[in-house]
Amino acid sequence: xxxxxxxxxxxxxxxxxxxxxxxxxxxxxxxxxxxxxxxxxxxxxxxxxxxxxxxxxxxxxxxxxxxxxxxxxxxxxxxxxxxxxxxxxxxxxxxxxxxxxxxxxxxxxxxxxxxxxxxxxxxxxxxxxxxxxxxxxxxxxxxxxxxxxxxxxxxxxxxxxxxxxxxxxxxxxxxxxxxxxxxxxxxxxxxxxxxxxxxxxxxxxxxxxxxxxxxxxxxxxxxxxxxxxxxxxxxxxxxxxxxxxxxxxxxxxxxxxxxxxxxxxxxxxxxxxxxxxxxxxxxxxxxxxxxxxxxxxxxxxxxxxxxxxxxxxxxxxxxxxxxxxxxxxxxxxxxxxxxxxxxxxxxxxxxxxxxxxxxxxxxxx
Numbered sequence: 001x002x003x004x005x006x007x008x009x010x011x012x013x014x015x016x017x018x019x020x021x022x023x024x025x026x027x028x029x030x031x032x033x034x035x036x037x038x039x040x041x042x043x044x045x046x047x048x049x050x051x052x053x054x055x056x057x058x059x060x061x062x063x064x065x066x067x068x069x070x071x072x073x074x075x076x077x078x079x080x081x082x083x084x085x086x087x088x089x090x091x092x093x094x095x096x097x098x099x100x101x102x103x104x105x106x107x108x109x110x111x112x113x114x115x116x117x118x119x120x121x122x123x124x125x126x127x128x129x130x131x132x133x134x135x136x137x138x139x140x141x142x143x144x145x146x147x148x149x150x151x152x153x154x155x156x157x158x159x160x161x162x163x164x165x166x167x168x169x170x171x172x173x174x175x176x177x178x179x180x181x182x183x184x185x186x187x188x189x190x191x192x193x194x195x196x197x198x199x200x201x202x203x204x205x206x207x208x209x210x211x212x213x214x215x216x217x218x219x220x221x222x223x224x225x226x227x228x229x230x231x232x233x234x235x236x237x238x239x240x241x242x243x244x245x246x247x248x249x250x251x252x253x254x255x256x257x258x259x260x261x262x263x264x265x266x267x268x269x270x271x272x273x274x275x276x277x278x279x280x281x282x283x284x285x286x287x288x289x290x291x292x293x294x295x296x297x298x299x300x301x302x303x304x305x306x307x308x309x310x311x312x313x314x315x316x317x318x319x320x321x322x323x324x325x326x327x328x329x330x331x332x333x334x335x336x337x338x339x340x341x342x343x344x345x346x347x348x349x350x351x352x353x354x355x356x357x358x359x360x361x362x363x364x365x
Contacts, residue, residue, distance in 0.1 A: 004031050004136065005047055011132055012049035012103065018096055020047040020103040020129050021117060026303045027105065027133050028055075034068040035231055036061050042083045042113075051094050056083055084116050091120050098122040103129040134308035139322035144232065144302065145346060148324055151234035152344050152355035154227045158183055159238050159358045162197060162223045166242055166365045172197045172210035183227055192226030192233035192305040203239065204338035206295055206330060217243035220337035221365075226305060233305040235326050236356045237342035240363040249339075252289065252331045253362050256339045259283040259329040260360070263297060267345060267352035273315040280329040281313065289331045298326035301344055323347045324355070 008020055008031070022028055022045040029035040036043050036057055044056040054073040057065055062076040075090060077083040100121035104114070106128050118124045140148065158179050165178040176197045183191070198208045199215050203222035215221070219242045226235035239256075241249065259280040266279055277297040284293045298311035301324050309317055311325055328342030344355040 005053060007136060008047045008132070009049060012047070015103075015127070017101045017103050017127055018049055019100065021045075021105075021109070022047065022129070022133075023105055023113070024108045026307075027137075029231055030133070030137055030303055032065070032068065032070050034061075034065045034070050036064070041079075042077075044087075046087075046090075048094060054090060056087060084119070088120060096121060099125070101125045101127060103127045103132070105129050105133065137302055138300070138308055139320055140302060140324050140346070141322070145322075145324070147230045147232045148234065148302070148344070148346070149355055151227055151229035151232050152236070152357075154183065154186060154188060154229060155225060155234040155236040155344075156356055156358040157186070158225050158227065159223055159236060162221075162225075163240060163363065163365055166215060166221060166240075168217065168243075169214045171212045171214055172199055172202075173212060176210050179223075179225065188227045188229065190228040192228055192235055196222065196224035198222045198224075198338075199242075200337060201335055204332040204334050204336070206332060206338070206340070215242055218246065220245075220249055220339065222338060222340060224340065224342070231303055233301060233303070234344055234356065235301055235305055235328075235342060236344065236358065237328055237330075237340045238358055238360075238363075239339045239341065240365055242365050245362070245364055246336070248333070248336050250362065251287075252333065252336070252339045255284055255287040255289060256329050256331050256341050257360055257362075260327055260341050260343070263327050263329070264343070264345065264352065264354065267319065267347060268350060269319050269321050269347060271319045273309055273311055273317045273319060274313045276311055276327070277313040277315075280327075284329060284331060289333075292331045292333055293329060294332060295330065298328050298342075300325045319347050321347050321349055 028045050041058045047053045056075045059076040059078045075086045161182040162179045165175045176195050197210045199213050200219040202208045203220045222239045224237040263276045263280040280297050296312035300307040300309050324346045330340030332338035346353045
């Protein structure tokens, strides 16, 4: 963790910035190994160019921060104390200039908290910290990859649990509950996002909501799920058929599978991110379903289930070894249903490692 903070410190010095205020739970975790969801309470990590960092958290979380390995100063507060008064006191000890430059996560820090930061010096200038943190988190180290592999393995298991619980007239919620119970028994405290189990026509909704829809013969079943393991997320989608499958459904499935494989075959360092989306989208468009692929090809994956980069056709960034993201083309046809196939991938020295491994051959339950 200290190496990560050192990189922020070096960046601050190079950019002539006095301090970084890291506010999001995910980025605080990345830099400190301390995960905290404080709700409306203040969580913050102050990293200075010329002095030691300090962490701000609710007093009820202080021991958890220490247990996570944070060895620098902690400013903790209870629900009747103003943490900003304590921060101001600590700020004065740092002998900062009357004019301070503060790097913040512009997409995260609220206007109210930006106003509080402005009270720390007579004059404050803000700079963006977002791109720097995105670039740091973009390339995963060996320890992160080991955790992501285990998160992916558990996601594979969860898909099998879902398939095993498909019976005629069961509801989407029945299957969802079975999946999440099985994961709890494996030690998974949280899913990466609300688990999706969608039957029949509802599978054509890319972000549909599971409910009491009952399973019928001839339905497509779309599973989209992931687990959080040691602070890192997995994300997998598989689509299966129940009892039988129509010719159109089979065609859609094969087109999505081929489109995904074409994008996976192109994975290696130096490839333009946007070209992956173009490769998959062109395959789907040639089959006549271009208007039915309504979202980007994928997204970065790590501490957040959606993080940098966005795998869309306009992204000109180049793939780097250690990047982890999803490849998830889909075709969504009202009434017939939808098919999405999603895997988690990691760029290697000369290609890619596919972290999720559940079969992509058409499964008819």
